[in-house]
Amino acid sequence: MSEHYSVIVGLSLALVVTSLLVVEVRHLKYAALAYFVQGLLLVAILVAYATLLPNHALYLWSVTVLISKAGIIPLLLWHYLKRMAPMETPNALGFGISLVIGVAVLAGFYWLVDGHMTWLAPVPQLAGEPYGTNLSVAFTILAFGLYALLSRRDTLKAVMGVCLIENAVHLSLVSLAPGLPETAMIGVVTDVVLSVWILLIIIKGMYEQVGSSDIREMAKLWG
Template sequence: MQGTLFINGLSGFLIVTALLVALAPRPVQAARFYALQSLVLVALFVSIAMTTGSTELYLWSASAFVTKVVLVPVIMTKMFRRLEDPELGSGAVMPAALSIVGAALIVILCYAVISRVTLPAALPLKPALAISLAHFFLGLGCIVGQRNILKQVFGYCLMENGSHLTLAILAPNAPELVEVGIATDAVFAVVIMAVLGMRISKTLGSLDARKLTTLKG
């Protein structure tokens, strides 16, 4: 009982760190906040493993720490440091206050949806499951609601973290190969999107997605 309460409470920090990533004024700062969020995700994996007795989740935790807490933020920091753009802080479609209110509404809506779920594995962790679903939509909102290309890359990372937590809650005994596949996809996707962002910045002199309106051969 105490384990599930801790997991449900700790999952709330994912929403806080997601907002920090989405609202960070500089890409390097956003990368550091993403590393912090991934550390919270690893702690959730360990807590779920202790509660469910899943040895697979301990392996998930180790691989997630290497890829999400260390590898991906280091890649982002090295690549994005060259792309410091004053437009990053002003690229949001919605102001910060409205983004926070929107995040709260998304969490409430997702909890209302998850409250109808009757899967045995999800019953004690419904708040955490609702937050994982809300986290996915927050990442999607970051992609849609941010005009800066780098922030859209972080939106993808947030979506991936939300999906990862959902899988850990609903299928804690899934083979380690599943987690390795997800983590590998995330690393390669971040590298590809970061490279594209660098090339776009060099070509257009900007990271504003609104300027990607003309195809040049």
């Protein structure tokens, strides 16, 4: 059982790497590819939990995540990327400084949450592995998604930041109450596919009007 749990922990830590790639890779198509890989990792975590607990309702959740996060959302991103500039609008920090800050956010927030796991976990059992690591990773990805929203000028990167935040919500749900069938139901209904689609339509319209996906250019639409 501990060997199986170590697999879940490894998959969870891989989510941190893909989060860093989603935010820091400037080529938007490759950033979207990193998000696609993160979706597959999240599916693998859900399937692992469903098998080990067992909680067969998590299989339903994993199917919806596979369809949405490893299917619909990446396809939507790639579809709209074909009509827009392939490279991210440069952020104010520059690549080097942004990468250093990004790594610091990931490492610092993981250390902060992991060090206070006994306070965050609703029951002592969830402070152990693999739940503790997964919950730490979930809060870390949440913080990194917020960092993307605050530091990026490119509207498509902002959308990817929203997607990271939602992935963090899914991981935190399955980490806090993995054995409850209701957890899977909550996970199914908290998907943001429609919201992402609407945001991409708005961004495409903005790009057609001002020729840029820079958030600062949105002011021209009001002028």
